[in-house]
Amino acid sequence: MPTREKIRQFIMNELVADGSGSELSDTVLLIDSGVIDSLGIMSLLGFLEENFSIQISGEDLVPDNFATISTISDFVAQKSL
Amino acid sequence: MDFELTDEQKVWKETIIKFSRQELAYDIAAVEKSGEFPWDAWRKCAEMQILAMPFAEEYGGCGVDFLTTVHSLNSLGYACKDAGLVHALTTQILCGLQIALFGNEALKLRYLPSLCRGEKVFAQAITEPGSGSDALSMRTKAEKQGEAFILNGSKTFITNGPMADVVIVFAVTAPEKKTLGGISCLVVEDGMEGFSKGKPLEKMGLTTLQNGELFFDNCEVSCDRLLGKEGQGAIIFNESMEWERSLLPAVHLGTMERILEISVKYAKERSAFGKAIGNYQAVANKISRMKMNIELGKGILYRCASLKGRNKRAPLDASICKLFISESLKQACLDAVQIHGGYGFMCEYEIERDLRDSIASTIYSGTSELQHNIIARFMGL
Numbered sequence: 100m101p102t103r104e105k106i107r108q109f110i111m112n113e114l115v116a117d118g119s120g121s122e123l124s125d126t127v128l129l130i131d132s133g134v135i136d137s138l139g140i141m142s143l144l145g146f147l148e149e150n151f152s153i154q155i156s157g158e159d160l161v162p163d164n165f166a167t168i169s170t171i172s173d174f175v176a177q178k179s180l
Numbered sequence: 181m182d183f184e185l186t187d188e189q190k191v192w193k194e195t196i197i198k199f200s201r202q203e204l205a206y207d208i209a210a211v212e213k214s215g216e217f218p219w220d221a222w223r224k225c226a227e228m229q230i231l232a233m234p235f236a237e238e239y240g241g242c243g244v245d246f247l248t249t250v251h252s253l254n255s256l257g258y259a260c261k262d263a264g265l266v267h268a269l270t271t272q273i274l275c276g277l278q279i280a281l282f283g284n285e286a287l288k289l290r291y292l293p294s295l296c297r298g299e300k301v302f303a304q305a306i307t308e309p310g311s312g313s314d315a316l317s318m319r320t321k322a323e324k325q326g327e328a329f330i331l332n333g334s335k336t337f338i339t340n341g342p343m344a345d346v347v348i349v350f351a352v353t354a355p356e357k358k359t360l361g362g363i364s365c366l367v368v369e370d371g372m373e374g375f376s377k378g379k380p381l382e383k384m385g386l387t388t389l390q391n392g393e394l395f396f397d398n399c400e401v402s403c404d405r406l407l408g409k410e411g412q413g414a415i416i417f418n419e420s421m422e423w424e425r426s427l428l429p430a431v432h433l434g435t436m437e438r439i440l441e442i443s444v445k446y447a448k449e450r451s452a453f454g455k456a457i458g459n460y461q462a463v464a465n466k467i468s469r470m471k472m473n474i475e476l477g478k479g480i481l482y483r484c485a486s487l488k489g490r491n492k493r494a495p496l497d498a499s500i501c502k503l504f505i506s507e508s509l510k511q512a513c514l515d516a517v518q519i520h521g522g523y524g525f526m527c528e529y530e531i532e533r534d535l536r537d538s539i540a541s542t543i544y545s546g547t548s549e550l551q552h553n554i555i556a557r558f559m560g561l
Contacts, residue, residue, distance in 0.1 A: 113560060130360045137316050137359055137414050138557045141495040148493055156491060157281065160408075160415045162361035 102151070103172040109146050110168065114139045125169040130162055140165060147171070153178040183482040189248050193255040199228055200259035208262045209527065212387040215380070217343055218265050225265070226298025230256065231272055235280055239292035246423075246489035249273070250430040250481065257434025261530060263537040264388030268301075270427050271339045275302035275348055278365075278420050282408035287367060291346060303344035305335040305394050306417065313550040315350075316359040316414055320396065322351035322366055324410075327403050329353065329366055331374070331396040339544075342380045342392040345370045349396070350413050363413030367405045374399030385536030418495065424545050425498035426485045429505035432541050433477050436509050439516045439534060440470045446520055457519070466515040473508035480504060496558045503551035506541035513538040 100108070107123055114134055115123070129135045135143060143165065144155055153175065164174040185193070203224045211218050225231065234249040235241025244252075253273075256266050276295045279287055294300040311317045320333025331351055341347070347368045354362040368375055378393035408416050444467060447458030457463045480501045487494040513535035517524035524531050542548045 130358050133358060135360065137418060138554060140360060140415065141418055141493070142558060145493050145495070154491065155493075158409070160419065161412055162357075162415070163411075 102175055103168060105150065106147075106171050106175070107168050109150075110134065110143070113142055113146070123168060125172075126167050128166060129168070130166055135165060143171075147175060151175050151179060181483060181486055183478075183486070185251070186248075188244075189251045192244070192248055192252045196228070196230070196252050196255040197259040199224075200256060203228075204260045204262065204265070206262075208388065208530075208533070211262070216388075217268070217390050218262060218388055221262065221265050222268065222298060225269055226296075229296070230269060231276070231298050232296035234273065235276055235292055235296055239280070239288055240296040241292065246426075247482065247485045250426055250485040253427055253430040254434040254437075254481075257431035258437045259434075261438075261533075262388055263431070263435065263534070264386040266431050267386055267389050267428075268340055270431060271304070272298070272302050274420060274424050274427060275304055275346075277423050278304065278348055278407065278416060279367075281419065282365070282412070282416050283367075286404065287407065291367070295346075300345035301340050301343050302346045302348070303338050303340040303394075304348045304350075304420070305338050305341070306350045307335060307337050309334065309336050313547050315417065316363060318350060318352060318363070320349070320351040321355070322349075322353050322364060322401065324353065324403075329364075329401045329403065329406075331366065331368070331399040331401055333396050335394040337381065337391050338394050339389060339391055341394050342377050342390045344377065344394075347375075347394060348407060349394075349401075350417060351396075353410055353413075357411070360414045361411040363417070364410050365407035365413045365416055366401045367407055368396075368399065368401055372399055372401070384539065385533070386540050387536075421546065422484075422494050422498040423488055425502035426481065426488055426494075428541070428545055429477070429481050429501050430485070432505045432509040432538075433474065433481055435534060435538070436470065436474050436477070436505075436512050439509075439512045439531070440467065440474060442531065443467050443470065443516045443519050463519055466519055470508075470512045470515065473504075473512065477501075477505045477508055496555065499546070499551045499554040499558075502545060503548055503555070506538075507548055509541055510535075510538045 165171055204221050229242050232241045233244045234246055237243045260266055279291055295302055306315050308318050322329035322331045349366045349368050350363055352362055353364040374397045376395045380390045380392050447463050448456050450457045484494050484497040484501045516531050517535055523529045
């Protein structure tokens with residue numbers, strides 16, 4: 100499964116509050132819309148590190164990197180280089 | 181994971197226990213009554229390099245790994261009966277970790293050496309009168325104006341606050357954003373215009389620890405005092421909680437080990453109805469529960485500290501660790517008082533102080549209720 104879809108599936112299954120099946124587009128603002136909150140970001144970081152074998156710390160830990168599925172996907176790709 | 185103590189860890193533990201028994205065996209009740217902070221003990225701990233342990237040598241630290249730091253604090257919690265002092269030291273180390281992990285080079289060079297030497301006292305200011313467990317709903321604001329932030333608001337219950345020289349202040353910098361991107365950390369120093377500190381608040385336990393209110397009234401903080409990046413505050417908060425929820429339980433576990441020793445000794449020596457009270461199951465079961473919780477606590481603590489020491493993420497482990505060990509400590513103290521009967525209730529035996537101190541452990545660094553919430557979220561609830 101492509102990285103972007105893996106991330107989307109995780110967010111849909113684990114972070115969307117009511118578990119509703121509505122689609123999340125690549126550009127939906129996940130933090131501003133409340134999909135990712137202060138607890139949700141911890142789950143997301145753990146998922147990204149475990150599934151893509153990357154380490155996220157220090158300067159990488161900025162909200163901009165996790166704003167949308169698109170930015171998360173780009174961030175993972177950059178960290179995986 | 182293999183948690184057999186290394187030679188270095190054994191040396192640190194033995195040294196700290198010996199040091200505590202020789203240098204920190206002061207009359208805590210007298211210090212409590214005086215309302216003063218035990219400065220002499222603080223300086224001795226600084227000379228022992230307890231505050232410097234986990235920090236890099238180029239910043240004045242010892243360069244010791246995190247698990248060894250945790251083992252050492254565990255020994256301090258075991259051998260030093262002044263939980264207020266140990267909590268103040270742990271808070272200082274935590275502030276240093278925040279600076280070491282998120283500060284730029286200038287901030288590290290400016291603050292870490294004096295932090296390690298204990299010359300300056302550090303505090304982190306998160307809690308406000310209207311936001312405790314829901315810490316990120318804070319109202320203290322930092323409005324950017326040119327090259328500075330103008331800080332307004334107040335904080336409360338801040339550990340080391342009344343005596344702090346340097347405070348890491350969490351404040352809202354972008355109210356229009358959700359908390360995750362709207363909070364930032366600023367490093368404020370005592371003496372800056374618009375910053376003032378309240379008197380120490382009276383508490384039921386941790387009496388020698390200084391907790392108080394901090395006030396910010398148009399306090400101008402230059403942008404070079406930003407810890408991390410603008411909007412990174414909530415993430416720094418989350419990250420630092422993982423470290424904190426290893427450091428504090430390490431101390432608590434040490435205290436539990438001391439409580440267990442005292443209880444076993446008393447249960448063997450005290451007789452009732454012709455035999456030692458430890459022979460009665462009602463007493464023995466309380467002691468066996470202490471032992472069981474200590475061993476289980478070691479497992480989750482060492483796992484958590486080991487993960488953090490390897491810069492791994494451990495939010496779930498840290499919450500379980502904090503919740504389990506703090507609640508176990510409170511129960512152990514209650515049981516120890518009960519085992520000692522009337523003597524346990526008397527100040528002379530000092531167990532009542534451990535009980536009073538233990539109550540706070542289930543409140544600070546996120547209440548037990550909050551830890552349950554976090555664990556439940558990780559279970560997908």
